[in-house]
Amino acid sequence: MAEIVDARGLSCPEPVLLTLEAIKRLDKGEIEILVDTDTSKENVSRAASSMGWSIEDISTEGTGYRIKIKKE
Amino acid sequence: MDAVKNFFATRKGIIIVGLIIGILAPILQKLGNPPNMGICVACMERDIAGALGFHRASVVQYLRPEIIGFVLGAFLSAIALKEFRPRGGSAPFIRFILGVFAMIGALVFLGCPWRTLLRLAGGDGNAIFGLLGLVFGIWLGTRFLKAGYSLGRTQLSQSKAIGLGFPLLMFGLLILLLIDPQPEGEARGMLLFYSLKGPGSQHAPLFISLAVGLIIGILAQRSRFCTMGAFRDLILFKQGHLFSGIAALFVAAIITNIVLGQFNPGFEKQPIAHSMQLWNFLGMTLAGLAFALAGGCPGRQLFMAGEGDSDAAIFATGMIVGAAVAHNFGLASSPAGIGPNGAVATIIGLIICVIIGLTMRRR
Numbered sequence: 031m032a033e034i035v036d037a038r039g040l041s042c043p044e045p046v047l048l049t050l051e052a053i054k055r056l057d058k059g060e061i062e063i064l065v066d067t068d069t070s071k072e073n074v075s076r077a078a079s080s081m082g083w084s085i086e087d088i089s090t091e092g093t094g095y096r097i098k099i100k101k102e
Numbered sequence: 103m104d105a106v107k108n109f110f111a112t113r114k115g116i117i118i119v120g121l122i123i124g125i126l127a128p129i130l131q132k133l134g135n136p137p138n139m140g141i142c143v144a145c146m147e148r149d150i151a152g153a154l155g156f157h158r159a160s161v162v163q164y165l166r167p168e169i170i171g172f173v174l175g176a177f178l179s180a181i182a183l184k185e186f187r188p189r190g191g192s193a194p195f196i197r198f199i200l201g202v203f204a205m206i207g208a209l210v211f212l213g214c215p216w217r218t219l220l221r222l223a224g225g226d227g228n229a230i231f232g233l234l235g236l237v238f239g240i241w242l243g244t245r246f247l248k249a250g251y252s253l254g255r256t257q258l259s260q261s262k263a264i265g266l267g268f269p270l271l272m273f274g275l276l277i278l279l280l281i282d283p284q285p286e287g288e289a290r291g292m293l294l295f296y297s298l299k300g301p302g303s304q305h306a307p308l309f310i311s312l313a314v315g316l317i318i319g320i321l322a323q324r325s326r327f328c329t330m331g332a333f334r335d336l337i338l339f340k341q342g343h344l345f346s347g348i349a350a351l352f353v354a355a356i357i358t359n360i361v362l363g364q365f366n367p368g369f370e371k372q373p374i375a376h377s378m379q380l381w382n383f384l385g386m387t388l389a390g391l392a393f394a395l396a397g398g399c400p401g402r403q404l405f406m407a408g409e410g411d412s413d414a415a416i417f418a419t420g421m422i423v424g425a426a427v428a429h430n431f432g433l434a435s436s437p438a439g440i441g442p443n444g445a446v447a448t449i450i451g452l453i454i455c456v457i458i459g460l461t462m463r464r465r
Contacts, residue, residue: 039189066189073326077341
């Protein structure tokens with residue numbers, strides 16, 4: 031099961047901070063991050079990529095996005 | 103549409119936005135805006151506070167169309183690309199207070215982060231101390247963020263009104279500006295206050311200011327341009343994305359200033375600046391900390407307000423009120439130096455921001 035980070039409604043840079051915390055905690059595997067602005071979507075994706083995680087999928091969910099990231 | 107959407111979020115995209123702003127700001131100065139103040143969100147909001155009579159400092163009263171353009175440009179861009187999201191409710195009063203003190207700090211130094219860069223790009227060495235203070239203040243903010251600082255979650259609103267309020271207010275101010283221009287040689291229109299001398303009397307033609315404001319509002323909304331975030335992400339994540347935008351702004355502004363003959367290096371007699379370096383540093387420390395705790399530089403707050411973020415609108419309103427406080431009670435600096443109560447206000451502001459940083463926690 032993927033770890034879920036709910037960053038909806040949080041202002042910059044908290045979505046990225048929470049994502050990086052989860053990345054540090056898990057080291058590898060799958061994480062799903064929920065965000066509700068395009069800015070957060072871009073920031074989280076950029077941060078995950080820079081940590082060597084791949085963006086598996088970005089789907090819209092409600093008025094926001096669900097970002098799936100993965101590292102083998 | 104998606105290609106446009108993604109382009110400005112790329113490294114190349116934000117560098118281009120920085121270059122455009124860096125060229126446009128000195129041109130606004132050439133066309134009439136005050137020296138090294140082609141764009142200054144803090145100064146321009148302060149001038150708006152003066153135009154509305156919230157303070158009566160006669161030299162800084164003008165309803166700056168650039169600010170209106172920033173908000174409306176971001177608003178139109180967000181609507182067009184379906185990014186308009188009415189939201190609010192994340193510690194609004196704390197954000198208001200942060201806005202007030204951000205403005206007080208900025209007016210002790212005499213500039214927002216944008217003007218800090220533009221002053222440097224115009225050769226004003228005093229801005230080095232402001233920049234150092236800004237970075238130190240943002241660094242302090244990142245310490246709180248690392249320790250779990252948070253203003254809590256915002257709520258998406260079903261009602262559009264919550265996000266439309268601030269853009270509509272700006273639209274209303276634009277109408278007011280158009281129907282109530284400055285009468286020749288007079289400091290008062292029907293309602294609005296104007297300046298006969300000083301920075302408030304210096305401005306580019308209205309429609310050029312408005313157009314540049316709209317262009318920057320659109321570009322900044324697309325690219326998420328943020329001067330505070332530039333340093334914050336560098337310090338917190340070693341992420342240089344936003345920083346490349348402000349670096350581009352700085353380089354473009356220096357070159358444009360040299361081309362236009364507006365580059366005058368030195369420390370003494372710099373325009374709308376003082377040389378009390380401790381207070382240049384501490385004023386911007388206060389501003390930088392307040393921006394970091396509120397999640398955006400004053401420009402970014404305007405763009406977010408345009409996207410429907412009513413918390414950002416409250417921060418911007420706090421800054422306008424802060425300008426009134428700063429000029430009514432002798433906190434704002436002038437070329438002669440800091441105001442009689444500027445030092446004590448800066449220290450009180452720093453204490454209050456630290457208390458906010460320590461007490462607002464995620465867990």
